[in-house]
Amino acid sequence: MCGIVGFIGRHDAAPILLDGLSKLEYRGYDSSGIAVRDENGNFEVVKAKGKLKELFEKTDSGKAIHGTTGIGHTRWATHGEPSETNAHPHISGTDVDDSGVVGVHNGIIENYVEMKDKLLRKGYKFYSETDTEVMVKLVDYYYKKYKCPPGEAIAKAMVRVRGSYALVLMFKDHPDEIWAARKDSPMIIGICDGETYVASDVPAILKYTKHVYYIGNMEIACLKEGTAEFYNIDSEPLEKELVEITWDAEAAEKGGYEHFMMKEIHEQPRAITDTLNSIIKGEGKDRRIDFSCVGISDEDIKKISQIYIAACGSAWHVGMAAQYVIEDLARIPVRVELASEFRYRNPILDKNGLVIVISQSGETADSLAALREAKDKGLKTLAIVNVVGSSIAREADYVVYTVSGPEIAVATTKAYSTQLIVTYLIAIHFAAVRGHLDADKYAYYISELYTLPEKIEKIFETKDKLQWFAAKFVNVHDVFFIGRSIDYAVSLEGSLKMKEISYVHSEAYAAGELKHGTISMIEDGTLVIGVLTQPSLYEKTMSNMVECKARGAYLAAVTSYGHYNIEDTSNFVTYIPNVDAHFMGSLSVIPLQLLGYYLSLSRGLDVDKPRNLAKSVTVE
Numbered sequence: 001m002c003g004i005v006g007f008i009g010r011h012d013a014a015p016i017l018l019d020g021l022s023k024l025e026y027r028g029y030d031s032s033g034i035a036v037r038d039e040n041g042n043f044e045v046v047k048a049k050g051k052l053k054e055l056f057e058k059t060d061s062g063k064a065i066h067g068t069t070g071i072g073h074t075r076w077a078t079h080g081e082p083s084e085t086n087a088h089p090h091i092s093g094t095d096v097d098d099s100g101v102v103g104v105h106n107g108i109i110e111n112y113v114e115m116k117d118k119l120l121r122k123g124y125k126f127y128s129e130t131d132t133e134v135m136v137k138l139v140d141y142y143y144k145k146y147k148c149p150p151g152e153a154i155a156k157a158m159v160r161v162r163g164s165y166a167l168v169l170m171f172k173d174h175p176d177e178i179w180a181a182r183k184d185s186p187m188i189i190g191i192c193d194g195e196t197y198v199a200s201d202v203p204a205i206l207k208y209t210k211h212v213y214y215i216g217n218m219e220i221a222c223l224k225e226g227t228a229e230f231y232n233i234d235s236e237p238l239e240k241e242l243v244e245i246t247w248d249a250e251a252a253e254k255g256g257y258e259h260f261m262m263k264e265i266h267e268q269p270r271a272i273t274d275t276l277n278s279i280i281k282g283e284g285k286d287r288r289i290d291f292s293c294v295g296i297s298d299e300d301i302k303k304i305s306q307i308y309i310a311a312c313g314s315a316w317h318v319g320m321a322a323q324y325v326i327e328d329l330a331r332i333p334v335r336v337e338l339a340s341e342f343r344y345r346n347p348i349l350d351k352n353g354l355v356i357v358i359s360q361s362g363e364t365a366d367s368l369a370a371l372r373e374a375k376d377k378g379l380k381t382l383a384i385v386n387v388v389g390s391s392i393a394r395e396a397d398y399v400v401y402t403v404s405g406p407e408i409a410v411a412t413t414k415a416y417s418t419q420l421i422v423t424y425l426i427a428i429h430f431a432a433v434r435g436h437l438d439a440d441k442y443a444y445y446i447s448e449l450y451t452l453p454e455k456i457e458k459i460f461e462t463k464d465k466l467q468w469f470a471a472k473f474v475n476v477h478d479v480f481f482i483g484r485s486i487d488y489a490v491s492l493e494g495s496l497k498m499k500e501i502s503y504v505h506s507e508a509y510a511a512g513e514l515k516h517g518t519i520s521m522i523e524d525g526t527l528v529i530g531v532l533t534q535p536s537l538y539e540k541t542m543s544n545m546v547e548c549k550a551r552g553a554y555l556a557a558v559t560s561y562g563h564y565n566i567e568d569t570s571n572f573v574t575y576i577p578n579v580d581a582h583f584m585g586s587l588s589v590i591p592l593q594l595l596g597y598y599l600s601l602s603r604g605l606d607v608d609k610p611r612n613l614a615k616s617v618t619v620e
């Protein structure tokens, strides 16, 4: 979605704003802009449609604009087409010189039409189609009407609007301040060496500081040089603790890889090891899963009658795989829900159920709403989240963090893999606590998990073959992924990877379901990719592949070492190492990630920033 950066300090703001915005490009955007206050107290606003490089060019990389206080924005259009006019920052007047307030905003103001009508009646004139312009003008209206401090005017506007937002504003009358407020949209404030930063996401300011404040929901902040003050909606001051971020700036750079996605694919062995080590304590046979810092007690675990997993996109696919593993090991019924459906269908939930919300960003609007729905219904919630301090992490009863580091590519890879790992650990731990696992089996599963990083490295050795395969199918139109149980869950992820970055239509099917309709689409040359890693289901999926071949399909397969007879049927095979069947999804997904990557590359597409998509989906 959109990205926000703000700066107040002793250096020129514009180059810092542009640098920060470039770190947020992965969030998706279609236009950008900055506003800087010059030494005479006037605002200079520069905006550009398209890539950020247009804004770099218009401002000579920020060098053409002087002033030490400024705000910047990358926009992902929601209200009004991508254009220079609709780009942020927006102003309270019709001209920058007659504007007392200038602001940027992430999220959506749902009742902006109603607010706009009110402001039109008060004589305000609008130049854009955006909800942001309405919000900026609404703050200006209250500021002028009540002649109050900026924070109070912002609070009055917050009370009147519905929706989600991160809002950053400058007031002409308050030259040494930037004001920020948020509701359901992420924002952090960083402090370093007498200078202050605000951003919608950590990578934007990581180069400058690792010391940040998290602004809570419905809170307002006033940034000054090197300090920040916080207020609640009643303008009462709040105490906040400065938190240190453990990510380093290098982790958010490409590190020699052509794309973030490839870098992140290669970081998976390390991310899996770090995630395992963050939860498993002890050595050798004494290794134990330790959820003590999560706070969920054995008594709590024994009482769980049902698990509901709510998530979106790839995180939902993790839930689909987890369903098989948790039910099989811990013998607890699991229902997997799309968060966007869960939140609106008034679900019937068992009071002793546990709702698990999975999210890389911790800010996905639908997942956050699903979490709140579950809490409103009185259920305990457990979040599996990558971004520390994100909204979902803060609002859940229990949090387990994945240790992936920043994930920049829009297509998730390492976050997906570490989320899977956390669900395996939940399955093993819950199984042990509920008496379904003996000590030997427990130790066996943990030692199997520790073999994953090395086995993933082994799969990387097949990259050339996958690149060749992607080049062969560069013009493919339709692809079908099929598999059963965990292989089906991984097929869903393989299909999404292909769609989102290669723009190739693909579908994932439970292999046994194909013959109930979709097989009519198979014709000469249709590419069918089978995932066959579950020993008990290998023959079954194989039969379904043969049914496709009989109708002319070109068969490709992902299977494990030893199943060499597959070459009698399949036109292309990529082999992966063996691991306990519950965890095979962690290996079979790797060739599918690589396939999506190479197909996108062969088609000359923007791998890291696919069209129409954003990394963190903070709107419904």
Ligand code: AGP
Binding pocket: 312, 313, 314, 315, 358, 359, 360, 361, 362, 363, 364, 367, 410, 411, 412, 500, 615, 616, 617
């Ligand atoms: C996957 O590659 C996508 N980027 C997307 O499906 C993503 O998994 C989904 O939007 C959920 O995001 P979250 O994990 O940040 O909640």
